[in-house]
Amino acid sequence: MPKITVIFFAALSDITGTRRLEMEIPEGTTVGELKRILLERYPGLEKSFQGIVTSIGPETAEDDEIIPDGAQVALFHPIAGGDGQEAPTIVRVTDEPLDVNGLITQITTPAVGAVVTFVGTVRGFTRGKQTSALEYEAYKPMAEAKLRQIAAEIRARWPKIEGVVLIQRIGHLEVGTPTTFVACSSPHRGDGAFEAARYGIDRLKEIVPVWKKEISPNGEEWVEGHNPIKQTTDYTD
């Protein structure tokens, strides 16, 4: 019979009284069947099994997945994250190139089964007008504070979101270059990752103090922007 190790995280280990359990399971046992076996052994787990996430090794596992011999099976709640820590919030205003793959890896915790990403790039044509490059400038400390605020708003609206990345690249960026990267990870694709990523880029364009100057064959011009607060004055002088 296959021998496996079951790992209980956070509140689950309080119920089972152990974090680690070595056990033998019948050949062909699935994740769902393992959960039933564990429930028989620890009836107290029943309430906690609502919304539970299971992983085999580093990958999130669905209930119909068969558990191989020697597997390490982890059970945890998405809120706590697979390592018992909050999934990362990565916000940054930088003049370095964006390492998209590295950033995705950083928010792919064991609890994560879905990552939605958005990459904004420098467009070469806008309404028939040619752009050669964009020159980005930021009020960096405030921009990073606002990115943190957006990440907090995302977590408040979509509580199942695990990791959040909000990055604005600044400096002189040629056509085709990635300028913005937004990524949200969650246990399942239906847990709000698509909506959260869309919200993230929309809010970034709305409230983060960054400006771009369009450089075209005809000269340079600041791009007209968005006012994040309604003026409460009729100040004209």
Add this chain to the structure above:
Amino acid sequence: MPEHKVLLFATLRDLAAPAVTVELPTGATVRDLRAALAAAHPALKPYLEDAIVAVNHDFALEDEQIPQNAEIAVFPPVSGG
């Protein structure tokens, strides 16, 4: 009158400098700051109506008083992304 350093960005920075100093009486509001900037730096005047004022990294409303030693920034509508 107490002096305040004001950071400028994008169009406003191009028209004046990365940072300027304005004198404001104690208890002056964001509205007063706009007027003082327009008086001290006439080149900025056409842009100040639409400009955004931030105090200590947060957007400030017109009637808000400017605290002593606050970090003040004035900039055009944002266009990042």
